[in-house]
Amino acid sequence: MSVNDDTTSSMLKRLADDPMLVLNKMASENGSLDLGLGFPNFPPPHHITQALSDAATGNNFTLHHYTSPYGHPRLVNVLAKLYSKFLSTTLDPTDHVLITIGAFQGLSSICQSLIYPGDEVILLEPFYAAYKTMLEMRGAVPVYVPLRPYKDGGEQSSANWVFNTAELQKAVTSKTKAIFLNTPMNPLGKVFDKKELREISDLCVKHNLLCVADEVYERLIYGGKQHTRIASFPNMWQRTISLGSAGKSFSVTGWKVGWCVGPKHLIQVLQNYHFSAIRTSPTPTQEALAVAFEKEMHVMNTPESYFQTISKELELKRNRLCQYLNKAGFNAITPDGGCYIIADISNILAHAVGKDKISEEALDYRFAKWAVTEKKLCVMPLSIFYSEAHRYMSEKYVRICFLKTDETLEKAKEILDEWKQS
Known part of the structure; x- marks a missing residue:
């Protein structure tokens, strides 16, 4: 087999035509308002940037050098304390926490060290697109279980999108290794409730499955949802790796600091892979985030908590953009978490793309x-x-980010108002 025929090389070449890259390039070339990607276009709070400044300009010169390969001691210590409270157990910062270069690299490390070629991994659709790419690069086989919306007569919400229990159970075979659980969910914004999580945990325990709990949007939850x-479910700690993200929690996506939390026998495998492939993560950002988390531990569940204020601010932005979209002819699916709105474009789709059925591109694209x-x-x-098999379920929807300044949302309103008039 020649190099050009290699499956991984071919797949990586195809990624150059990824719709996300294409659309962002088009947006830049056309001077378009970009609500496609999920990053804030506003600054993080002052005390967080001050912590980074102190780390960079203070007298502790060791912060400019390598730290522990598995995570800066101050940061893993505070994360162990936090998760000990969350999970009602005692975590060891050395054995139960790994700091990664963003949650993205944590996810990649999981795929490379705990998932093997030929393993089947269940993905709930719609899924974070990187899951599929990383699994296929590893030679694993994604198995798709779609969430389907139901109407209850009221406003449409991400909570209305649910999986079919029988379909989920049927997805498990003798080759199934893991299930990836994203809650709150990108792109849908669904926050899985205790009943749904119970069904997933029962499945994992019954079939001895690894659960990869991608919880990077855990701080962005609205409407009283929890x-x-x-x-934390019975018999799940020993089979679950929880992913977190400082970028999503503190609005510092460019710092690229994430973490994996889990039992020693799983984290140790990730640590070994991380040491051989990455070695260590940057020290100053880890120090600054340790300071930020220490502050949060003292003010958590109070008005001084950034986690409290950011979720309240984003809930208002979510409501505004949903209103603007609905007035323009979209049908917004109100998310319970995350930073995206899924909008039904059925009412304006035909005008936008015509009735041409020749193109092989999806209608929403x-x-x-x-x-x-x-x-x-x-x-x-x-x-x-979505997978190719279930693409038909998605072609009347688009994803829109509301993690933006009020000025940006006002520009979106102007575009949408003009859209409605035309």
Whole structure:
């Protein structure tokens, strides 16, 4: 087999045509308002940037050098304390926590060290697109179980999207190794409730499955919803790796600091892989985040907590953008968590893409291309978060980010108001 025929090389070449990359390039070239990617365009709070400044300019010169390969001691210590409270158990910072270069690298490490070629991994659709790519690069086989919306007569919410229990159970075979659970969910914003988590945990225990709990949006939850950690369920701690993200929690996505929390026998495997592939993560950002977490531990559940204020602010932004979208002819699916709104484009789809059925591109992708050029608004097609077999379920939806300044949302309103009039 020649190099050009290698499966991984071919897949990586195809990624150059990824709709997310294409649309963002189009947005840049067209001067479009970019609500496609999930990052804040506002600064983090002053005390967090001050902590980084202190780490960089203070007298502790060791903060400019390598720290522990598995995580800066001050940061793993505070995370162990936090998760000990969350999970009602005692965590050892050395054995139960690994700091990674963003949660993304933590996820990659899991796929490379705990998942093997030929393993089957259950993904709930719509899924974070990197799950599929990372698994396929490893030679693993994603198995898809879609969430389906139901209408209860009221406002449509991410909570209305549910999995079929029988379908989930049927997805398990003798080759199934793991299930990836993203809650709150990207792109849908669904926060899985205790009943749903119980069904997933029962499945994991029954079939001895690894659970990868991607909880990077745990601080971004609205409407009185509560984030429940599946690792806290009976017999789940020993089979669960929980992923967290400083970028999502503290609005510092460029710092690229994430973590994995789990039992020693799993974290040790990740630590060994991390040491051989990454070695260590940057020290100053870890020090600054340790300071930020220490502050949060003292003010948690009070108005001084950044975790409290950011969720309240984002809930208002979510409500505003949902209102703007609905007035323009979209049908917004109100998310209970995360930073994205899924919007039904059925009412405006035909006008945007016409009735041409020749193109092999998904309808929502064609709509997104039209929107970024004709309306100067960049959104993401929902079909990129689905398997090919289930793409038909997604083609009337797009994903839109509300993790933006009020000025940016006001620009979105102007575009949407003009859209409605035209």
